[in-house]
Amino acid sequence: MESESQPTPTELATGLVLIRRRRWYLWVAILIYLPALKLTMMLSSSTKVALSVVAIWLLISFSLAFYAALVRCPRCGNYFHMHGPTLLFLRKCLHCQLHLCADRQT
Numbered sequence: 001m002e003s004e005s006q007p008t009p010t011e012l013a014t015g016l017v018l019i020r021r022r023r024w025y026l027w028v029a030i031l032i033y034l035p036a037l038k039l040t041m042m043l044s045s046s047t048k049v050a051l052s053v054v055a056i057w058l059l060i061s062f063s064l065a066f067y068a069a070l071v072r073c074p075r076c077g078n079y080f081h082m083h084g085p086t087l088l089f090l091r092k093c094l095h096c097q098l099h100l101c102a103d104r105q106t
């Protein structure tokens, strides 16, 4: 007796695109940190302003990490990046080992 049906290639691709997009948002937030801080230091010499930018960046980054962590694997239905309390942003599902680019392979 099978409790879960296998996803169609379209469902698999749609789910993987969603995972890649959320990971991409997180990477952009991480890469923006240093340029944003440098720009802030050039425009203002105030430490309070710089700390505000860091605090805002931390808030956005943690929110995006949480957003990316809650995406589910299109094949097994579990969280793609979480296994119990462990959060790892690997390129494979932590449950069924589905690769992030499985829809691009022939």
Ligand SMILES: [Zn+2]
Residues within 6 Å of the ligand: 073, 074, 075, 076, 077, 078, 080, 093, 094, 095, 096, 097, 098
């Ligand atoms: Zn999976």
